[in-house]
Amino acid sequence: GENVGLHLPTLSVQEGDNSIINCAYSNSASDYFIWYKQESGKGPQFIIDIRSNMDKRQGQRVTVLLNKTVKHLSLQIAATQPGDSAVYFCAEYAGGTSYGKLTFGQGTILTVHP
Amino acid sequence: NAGVMQNPRHLVRRRGQEARLRCSPMKGHSHVYWYRQLPEEGLKFMVYLQKENIIDESGMPKERFSAEFPKEGPSILRIQQVVRGDSAAYFCASSPQGFNTEAFFGQGTRLTVV
Numbered sequence: 125g126e127n128v129g130l131h132l133p134t135l136s137v138q139e140g141d142n143s144i145i146n147c148a149y150s151n152s153a154s155d156y157f158i159w160y161k162q163e164s165g166k167g168p169q170f171i172i173d174i175r176s177n178m179d180k181r182q183g184q185r186v187t188v189l190l191n192k193t194v195k196h197l198s199l200q201i202a203a204t205q206p207g208d209s210a211v212y213f214c215a216e217y218a219g220g221t222s223y224g225k226l227t228f229g230q231g232t233i234l235t236v237h238p
Numbered sequence: 239n240a241g242v243m244q245n246p247r248h249l250v251r252r253r254g255q256e257a258r259l260r261c262s263p264m265k266g267h268s269h270v271y272w273y274r275q276l277p278e279e280g281l282k283f284m285v286y287l288q289k290e291n292i293i294d295e296s297g298m299p300k301e302r303f304s305a306e307f308p309k310e311g312p313s314i315l316r317i318q319q320v321v322r323g324d325s326a327a328y329f330c331a332s333s334p335q336g337f338n339t340e341a342f343f344g345q346g347t348r349l350t351v352v
Contacts, residue, residue: 167329167343168281183339210245213280225294226271226331226341228280 136235143204145232147197147214154216159188159199159228163210171199171212201234209236240265242332242344243312250350251320259315259347263332270313271331271341272305281329287313320351 137143149157155176160168172183174197176189181188187200197214211233215226243262252259263270268289273281282296287307298305302320307313317324327348331341 158345167244168331170340170342173340215281215289225283225286225296226273226281227283228273230280231278 129181133230134233134235136237137204139204139206139236139238141204143199143201143208143234143236145201145212145234147199147229149195149197149214149216149229151216151218151227152195154218157188157190157197158215158216159186159197160213160215160228161208161210161233162213168213204234204236206236206238209234242330242342244328244330244344244347246347247345248348248350250352252352253321254319257317257320257324257349259317259328259330260312261315261330261332261344262312263330264342267332267334267342269333269335270307271333272313273314273329273331273343275327275329275346277326280294284315302348317349320349323352325349325351 145179158173159171161171162168172186173196174181174188175193179190185202189198199212201208211231215230217226242264249257261270270287272284274284275281282311285298285305286294287305289307290309302318305315315328327346329343329346331343333339333341
């Protein structure tokens with residue numbers, strides 16, 4: 125079936141570096157994407173979203189890029205801090221019969237070293 | 239504005255007992271979603287509800303699992319005759335609208351079946 129997946133399961137960076145987390149999706153009908161951050165023992169925390177009519181969206185220290193041609197999504201975190209250490213998930217709304225249902229990717233573990 | 243509230247945070251049940259998980263959505267949100275997360279995995283969609291209606295239950299096991307979102311009170315996820323394989327973290331999310339809108343998650347209920 126169609127799914128959302130991540131290229132890299134783990135990412136280690138030094139404090140202050142920029143981080144890039146990637147996500148590939150296979151459902152061309154997906155038109156809304158969300159990045160979530162999940163810390164140990166907690167629920168997913170909304171970070172940023174993007175709709176399919178956009179290529180880029182910026183938040184505070186985060187930027188999401190969407191490439192619909194190759195069905196690729198990325199999350200860029202500027203000046204990564206130890207508090208950014210967590211698991212990051214991309215999730216998609218596929219529309220149609222998937223009305224209301226988010227499909228999550230596997231997750232990438234980000235570790236920030238001080 | 240309180241976030242999505244789930245209780246209990248931790249629940250231990252013996253095999254064969256019933257588990258009842260509760261979720262109060264954010265104020266003003268009438269759309270509720272339940273997800274299950276196994277250790278080191280992504281979240282898997284279970285069910286999507288609006289007040290008094292089940293919109294999509296395509297992720298719910300056919301037996302022993304049920305969900306409701308009454309006109310008054312929290313949404314309830316019920317698991318009857320629990321088995322060890324039901325041990326997981328169960329997350330509830332809510333949104334103001336059902337499709338292509340931000341979904342905010344609660345802290346989850348960690349169910350352990352012994």
